[in-house]
Amino acid sequence: MQYLAEIEQIIEEKRDQFIALSDTIWECAETRFEEFRSAELLCEALEREGFTVERGVGGIETAFIGSYGSGKPVIAFLGEYDALSGLSQQAGLAEKQPIVRGGNGHGCGHNLLGTGALAAAVALRHYLERHHIAGTVRYYGCPGEEGGSGKTFMARERLFDDIDCCLTWHPGIDNTVTTETSLANYQVYYKFKGVSSHAAASPHLGRSALDAVELMNVGVNYLREHIIPEARMHYAITDAGGISPNVVQAEASVLYLIRAPKIAQVEEIYQRVCNVARGAALMTETQVEIVFDKACSNLVPNHVLENVMYRNFTALGTPTYDDVERELATRIRASLSDAERNNVEDRAIREMALSERVRPLQSEYVPASMGGSTDVGDVSWITPTIQCTTACWVVGTPAHTWQVVTIGATSIGHKGMLHAGKVMVATAVEALEHPAIIAQAQAELRDRLSGGAYVCPIPPGVKPSALK
Template structure:
């Protein structure tokens, strides 16, 4: 859709209410709607926390969110873009703009932890919600339900969508949804993420490419017949050495990290299979592509040197975030109107018990405060970034964890499974809902956001996924065998 056609659509679809701001009564009704659903939000978040399903395996988590949305009157299209756990839920109330809210729900491997303020792993559980995506999904659908009710009450035209996006943690699920054109007609996309404070950000994230390099050699007795063997592990180690020397000769800000996922089973057997899993990051997607090629060259050289063969599987790849000041102003205003979560005495006591275990000590009162608009770049990566290059996008974080908590930690898992996590989710749901409602009423704001995005990405920009034309890596979290 062209910008002119989009503007026309917005003006026609929302003609009776074009550019009318939300009234205090409407704001109060939306936030009260979210408050009325706070118990359900907490229950959904806790259920997904207990499922703790990793990327592309979030069968129960996705099904629960879809079930709740269907009950609330949304039409759900499941299994989109070649991903069984991905979905798009829609509520359409006549012709008008399409506003999207993102929902994530995947867990991280190796972080099983109870909801207690002391390190207590859960025996037999392989994963945990160290990034709080259980609260992410629950809060996003709660916001959507509140906006839907508001649209009906006030006869607001347009379409509200919830995108159920699997495998954010390294699987790049949203990339395949973008590549499939599922965001092509979206006027604005809103998202949020759990954190240890309340803030809206327009800073860049890290673009990245990730992949697994699999070396294949020849097994032999490591002592009796070492000359007959060709060690796949040698290939991995030579590649790692070459890549580590490469670090001196890459652009400033480049990050390269890896883990050896398979290296053989016994020292006296020359391993015929070994695997190493790499990430390359930078805020500039072009630099990521160039450095990734050099890492790939190191792999090819290592295979030649070790007498092995190597193959590579791209498991993920994302752009850096394209910030949008127009939308950020809307979300910042609404987050400030909502304010941070208010803890009970019991919740503060829980926070005080976990605080000594945190590497960074922050004032617990900061959880109740809203920070100024954030413009600093992030060290992490997210597949939300790809969406930001095809539709205006903005996000916020809320205090779902105790201030000072790092993401991907047992402390984040613990908070995400309890009352503090759920309260942060309520704040996020309110800010998302108020922002979405305001945008439905603001065609000029949507047009300005689109113009800002078009200018930032350049007139010649054409979206091309960093993962190329590969299909979603649905088994990327499963152990690799030879």
């Protein structure tokens, strides 16, 4: 593992550039499919390193691919850079303090994610050049992960088809090789149309779309008992038909997110939710329009790559922290509730402010253990895909909180980001130097799919949508 020192040196030499890039994206805090500045900053950083960049791939303005080198194998890194609405927060504080009230914030750490993956791509590009190794390094700029499934749209356009293996990461509370499995999902609008009327003078002439939404939700809440326990159904009323109680609401919409361990299970539950919606429309004499918004597939794990990444991760160790960082982490930890702190199942880190271990590799896959979904799932059906997390957040911090935003532009977040870059590139170098690893990883993927091929769960014609 002589390459480790060289990889660390390549990333450390460019440390300040990567940190500045991540911090600028943190400041931009652009939400899904509107990450114009963030995407451009990443594209320019790749071009400065000699990558050829194709912008606007797959018909998505903020999606791009940076390439360096030529021929096989093709090693890809996935980067994200979208923020979340309503999570504006100042950096490095242990209390909630928005920069702009109601503004956007990087509440999932994707400023670190996109830059850490870029650091890995840049380091691999230099390593290939120095050692005259054949192959292609790609960086996929993947927009709209948060509620947008950008990668799934990119997969529909077959942008990942010729990759030999793929690496990515996510900021987290611990240093792990990801063995958690995610939930597949569909996101669908149910838009009801009725007839407006004076709610007191002529209610009998009105047909309420809002009633239909409410009845649909009641119906789905009854359906809950009769679906598999691992499935999840959540909804948001995106249009309640206005703010006047004296008007029978003629239009109302509800957005559903339906999740289950396997995409086929999601499809089955979705059909039943559609029947509930049609039933609500029948009851209220309204019409329902079903508008498919997006979907993503469940993650397909890869033991071969997990073992390679774990070997490299344990050899690299974890970031270390100084007293100032520990003190900040302790204060942020104090801002978490007991319930949040106790939500950490792993006793080895539960009482800590910052994890300084690499979690032992989990040998068994627990269905839906990630608890959420990721569009990395779609890529993992197409090519062997591996992910890690590094400790960028205080132990117990839930994703999508101000505590994630505040730490995302501090030296704690930066250290986790650069470390993730090193772990990914080390894994890629080992795979490149031992082609059998890639062949075995691909054989494992074929095996796990048992002859099945990837089918994009987003129907043709559905377009990515920005936050409305």
